Amino acid sequence: MCRLPSGAPGIRMATIVEAPIPPKQKRSRRERRNDGGSALSTYGLLAPMLILLSTLFLLPMYYIVLFSIALKRFSPTDALASLNGELNSLSAELWAKLLSVNVTVMLPGLNFNVPVLLVGIIFLVLLVAAVTASRIPEYGNWIVGIAFVLLLTPFMTLPAGNNLLRLVELTSDGDYLRLFFKSVSMAMTSSVIAVVIAIPVAYFLAFCVGKSKYTWLLIVIAPFLTSYLLRIFAWKVILGDQGLINSGLIAIGLVDEASPLSFLIYSQFTVIVVLTYAWVPFICLPIFLAFETIDRRLLEAAMDLGATRLQAFLKISLPIIAPGIVAAFLFVFIPSIGEYITPSLVGGTQGTMYGQSLASQFVGGAFNWQFGSVMALFLLGVVLLITFATARFLRAGGGGL
Amino acid sequence: MNEKMTRKGFVALTGATSLAAFLAACGGSSSDSGSSAASSGDAQAEGIVSEEAAAGGSFDPASEPGGEIDVFTWSGYDDDPKAGAPWMWSQYVEGEYNAESPLKFTFLENDGQALAKVASGYSPDIIHPCIAYVVQWKEAGLIQPLDMALLPDYAGIPEAISAGGIVDGAQYMVPFDVGFSCLTYDADKINFDNSGGSESWEVLLDDRYKGRMALFSDDVAIIKIGHLINEGAVDPNVQTTEQIAAAKETALKVKANLRNYWDSQTDTVNDFVNGNLDATYTWPDGYWKIKNHPKMKDRNIKYMQPMQGRLAWVCGTVLSSATKQPGRATMAMAATNTAAAGASLLDIFQYASAQQEGVRELIKNSELIAAFELDKPEAWAPPNAWFEAPLPNYKEYITAGQEVKAA
Numbered sequence: 001m002c003r004l005p006s007g008a009p010g011i012r013m014a015t016i017v018e019a020p021i022p023p024k025q026k027r028s029r030r031e032r033r034n035d036g037g038s039a040l041s042t043y044g045l046l047a048p049m050l051i052l053l054s055t056l057f058l059l060p061m062y063y064i065v066l067f068s069i070a071l072k073r074f075s076p077t078d079a080l081a082s083l084n085g086e087l088n089s090l091s092a093e094l095w096a097k098l099l100s101v102n103v104t105v106m107l108p109g110l111n112f113n114v115p116v117l118l119v120g121i122i123f124l125v126l127l128v129a130a131v132t133a134s135r136i137p138e139y140g141n142w143i144v145g146i147a148f149v150l151l152l153t154p155f156m157t158l159p160a161g162n163n164l165l166r167l168v169e170l171t172s173d174g175d176y177l178r179l180f181f182k183s184v185s186m187a188m189t190s191s192v193i194a195v196v197i198a199i200p201v202a203y204f205l206a207f208c209v210g211k212s213k214y215t216w217l218l219i220v221i222a223p224f225l226t227s228y229l230l231r232i233f234a235w236k237v238i239l240g241d242q243g244l245i246n247s248g249l250i251a252i253g254l255v256d257e258a259s260p261l262s263f264l265i266y267s268q269f270t271v272i273v274v275l276t277y278a279w280v281p282f283i284c285l286p287i288f289l290a291f292e293t294i295d296r297r298l299l300e301a302a303m304d305l306g307a308t309r310l311q312a313f314l315k316i317s318l319p320i321i322a323p324g325i326v327a328a329f330l331f332v333f334i335p336s337i338g339e340y341i342t343p344s345l346v347g348g349t350q351g352t353m354y355g356q357s358l359a360s361q362f363v364g365g366a367f368n369w370q371f372g373s374v375m376a377l378f379l380l381g382v383v384l385l386i387t388f389a390t391a392r393f394l395r396a397g398g399g400g401l
Numbered sequence: 402m403n404e405k406m407t408r409k410g411f412v413a414l415t416g417a418t419s420l421a422a423f424l425a426a427c428g429g430s431s432s433d434s435g436s437s438a439a440s441s442g443d444a445q446a447e448g449i450v451s452e453e454a455a456a457g458g459s460f461d462p463a464s465e466p467g468g469e470i471d472v473f474t475w476s477g478y479d480d481d482p483k484a485g486a487p488w489m490w491s492q493y494v495e496g497e498y499n500a501e502s503p504l505k506f507t508f509l510e511n512d513g514q515a516l517a518k519v520a521s522g523y524s525p526d527i528i529h530p531c532i533a534y535v536v537q538w539k540e541a542g543l544i545q546p547l548d549m550a551l552l553p554d555y556a557g558i559p560e561a562i563s564a565g566g567i568v569d570g571a572q573y574m575v576p577f578d579v580g581f582s583c584l585t586y587d588a589d590k591i592n593f594d595n596s597g598g599s600e601s602w603e604v605l606l607d608d609r610y611k612g613r614m615a616l617f618s619d620d621v622a623i624i625k626i627g628h629l630i631n632e633g634a635v636d637p638n639v640q641t642t643e644q645i646a647a648a649k650e651t652a653l654k655v656k657a658n659l660r661n662y663w664d665s666q667t668d669t670v671n672d673f674v675n676g677n678l679d680a681t682y683t684w685p686d687g688y689w690k691i692k693n694h695p696k697m698k699d700r701n702i703k704y705m706q707p708m709q710g711r712l713a714w715v716c717g718t719v720l721s722s723a724t725k726q727p728g729r730a731t732m733a734m735a736a737t738n739t740a741a742a743g744a745s746l747l748d749i750f751q752y753a754s755a756q757q758e759g760v761r762e763l764i765k766n767s768e769l770i771a772a773f774e775l776d777k778p779e780a781w782a783p784p785n786a787w788f789e790a791p792l793p794n795y796k797e798y799i800t801a802g803q804e805v806k807a808a
């Protein structure tokens with residue numbers, strides 16, 4: 001059993017006793033000017049970041065927008081543009097190619113088609129409900145919960161062998177939108193699994209190892225000391241048909257040598273496993289820091305009042321660390337949704353992701369920067385929406401958690 | 402110097418520096434970005450290529466300024482001491498201009514990436530693309546016709562190979578390396594009962610080998626293989642829109658049986674020797690590595706000769722339209738066209754040489770001659786092999802291939 005160490009008393013008091021607010025005093029012009037100068041200095045410190053942001057993000061984004069509506073093209077000459085089939089004037093054709101498709105909702109025993117626009121509106125409404133409904137008295141938290149369930153269910157899967165088990169699946173008659181839904185599912189699944197694994201690890205670090213917690217933390221993040229590519233190749237050695245797992249299973253007679261567990265490598269399962277493994281150490285940090293903010297006396301009080309350890313965790317720790325969990329989830333989900341390297345190396349034909357198709361428009365011989373830009377902007381839009389919604393959700397107090 | 406900087410001064414300095422850096426970055430990024438490809442490409446197309454060069458005029462190496470000659474090539478084609486330096490460039494390195502104009506090597510990843518990079522402003526002197534893309538390089542205005550007088554060994558390249566390097570009557574490419582693209586397979590595990598015992602691309606549709614086969618991730622190759630399965634030994638470079646659509650459908654069926662599309666041949670060779678695959682698409686060197694791998698010692702590894710014909714590729718050197726040393730760069734390209742370079746190509750890479758004159762006599766490993774059927778000209782011609790060629794409807798091939806991979 002982990003001991004609950006007492007934190008620094010001063011810090012704990014600061015969380016409980018609010019400091020008195022000093023009365024407003026009239027400040028001289030000189031004081032105000034000094035404050036203004038200080039603010040200007042602060043902005044000066046931000047200058048390098050602003051330069052980076054404008055040159056490495058906003059400026060390329062500007063060009064990507066132009067590419068996406070065919071106001072720019074890759075080819076330097078008309079002849080090459082003609083050969084590559086690029087559009088030469090303002091056009092929404094490429095957006096239509098991506099989005100003028102139907103979405104098929106697959107429920108157990110029931111499939112139906114919905115226009116993509118309607119799906120977008122439904123998702124937007126659910127997102128708004130998830131973010132804002134907690135303000136509604138009485139039923140607000142229920143609405144938030146239901147909205148979250150409806151938002152997440154189509155993308156939640158359970159990797160089981162060659163198949164991904166799920167209750168609801170979204171697919172499409174458009175290749176790229178279908179690939180996008182698949183990528184969201186894979187990213188969502190690996191994010192949730194990574195968070196579920198990281199919570200107990202972070203709990204262990206925060207409460208169970210006392211003064212050596214930072215040594216343990218270093219051990220947890222030790223995989224980051226090696227190259228990402230090397231770690232992926234290590235998984236190929238472990239998961240291959242003659243790899244560690246299959247060899248072990250064959251040796252103990254659980255698997256026939258002629259038919260090893262082939263889903264272990266080059267499948268959606270592999271991508272989810274590798275992405276999860278890659279991100280768990282990273283997201284232990286925000287969750288660990290969230291645990292560190294918990295006033296231990298609250299847990300002691302809960303247990304003194306008869307709460308079990310699990311009840312104390314669910315009623316006290318979980319609401320406090322909720323923002324850390326959400327942040328950790330986003331840390332995994334956002335980069336995973338556009339993953340390129342991992343599915344390229346271990347995804348096989350079944351584990352292809354949206355990021356691969358996107359990249360191949362630019363560097364794979366397609367010379368289709370216009371459609372690649374449409375794909376990139378679509379992905380960016382979705383990610384921005386999720387990030388914005390999450391920020392609002394956290395600002396609103398975690399939806400009442 | 403010991404004057405103390407005020408906070409105001411610091412802010413002013415930071416602001417001025419930031420503004421200057423921002424403006425510089427804007428200027429730099431616009432010239433480097435792909436979006437400015439049009440302007441840089443146009444400049445190269447319209448300004449730098451002289452009328453004389455466009456007509457395939459003559460260059461004078463002696464009068465050219467010195468400086469490094471930047472060769473944009475595939476990894477391994479550089480001046481590598483391990484490969485017996487400087488092998489394919491020997492003639493140039495030992496020649497009179499190497500001291501003033503030494504070769505410098507930059508590596509490309511694939512044809513698409515190379516063209517995108519050069520179109521975006523990178524200006525090498527020599528580029529090493531494959532022949533299917535020569536038209537695109539030419540139409541982009543990024544390469545210029547060659548001075549054939551500086552290529553004394555060019556006549557040793559058969560017309561069937563060199564034809565793809567000629568655009569609008571001008572010679573743009575010196576073909577250098579050629580090779581097959583086909584399946585390497587374990588004959589103890591794969592049989593061709595379903596195609597009457599003859600080796601065939603149709604094996605890719607055989608469910609018995611589901612999950613045990615792999616193909617190269619090249620979009621065009623995916624569609625060409627679909628076409629060969631559908632149509633038999635019919636030129637996969639000449640496909641109608643309907644044939645491409647049919648090839649795409651077949652490619653989707655093939656995909657269902659594949660374990661992966663590989664991006665790196667090294668990866669698929671490792672997968673094969675580690676037992677993850679029984680058949681995979683390789684180039685000749687991949688086949689040779691698998692066949693001679695210690696783990697494959699007791700295995701019957703074969704390189705498929707399908708009844709529909711193998712795919713084959715040709716790559717070579719082209720001259721950048723932006724080069725300031727077209728004569729010396731052409732002389733470096735001529736070095737790759739010698740019999741000695743061609744022989745080294747087989748010994749080092751297990752690729753065949755576009756140059757045919759006097760190469761076989763110089764090959765050290767004679768086993769390779771039989772292995773790659775260099776002594777059988779018919780193996781290198783239709784219907785046994787289909788060399789890649791520029792595709793007028795390239796866009797349709799690429800789109801179909803991309804959709805197969807995304808599906």
